[in-house]
Every structure is written in structure tokens, then in C-alpha cells.
Amino acid sequence: MSELQELMNQINEFTRERDWDQFHSPENLAKSIAIEAGELLECYQWSSEAKPKAVEEELADVLNYCLQMAAKLGLDPVEIVRKKMQKNAEKYPVDKSKGRSTKYDQL
Known part of the structure; x- marks a missing residue:
């Protein structure tokens, strides 16, 4: 199993344990991707220098929702x-x- 598949399984388990899949329609996931991308952009709002930890966390959120949407759509x-x-x-x-x-x- 690839590291990506292991990560996707971990995300799925996290979501399943919390019964959050009911909220993860493609529409809601697309909205969440856009919201988290906005938060990533906010890291650079006033300067081209951003706090690396903040960028890392927001980028992780974007990737997380992208992977969940791919899984939801069977991609x-x-x-x-x-x-x-x-x-x-x-x-x-x-x-x-x-x-x-x-x-x-x-x-």
C-alpha cells in the first residue's frame, strides 16, 4: 500500500470515528477547500513572508479536504x-x- 493510500485510510478512519462523513458532500468539501485556501492565502496577507508553521497547517487542511473530495468522488x-x-x-x-x-x- 502506498503512503498516499495509507494517509487516505487514516483520514477516512478519523472521519468515520467522528461520524462526519454525513457532512462531506462534494459541495461541502469544495466549499471547505476554498475556505482553507483562503486561510492559506491569509498567511501572506500583509507580507510575502509568512510563518512557516501557519503555512504548513493551512496547506495540510487544503490537502486533507482535496483528498477527501477525491475519495468521495471515487477519483x-x-x-x-x-x-x-x-x-x-x-x-x-x-x-x-x-x-x-x-x-x-x-x-
């Missing part, structure tokens, strides 16, 4: 990221995008 996180990376590689070919932050439709 393999590794597979969906790999598919998206392939799509991004096609949209952003190295020869056109290297060193540039230009959006793909402007390359």
Missing part, C-alpha cells in the same frame, strides 16, 4: 494529477512557455 488523486499534468504539458509546450507566465492562449 484516484495520483491519476487525476497525472492526467492534468499531461494536459498542461500540451497547453504549455516548453519551447513556448519556458520562463514565461503567459497564459496558454496568449503564447
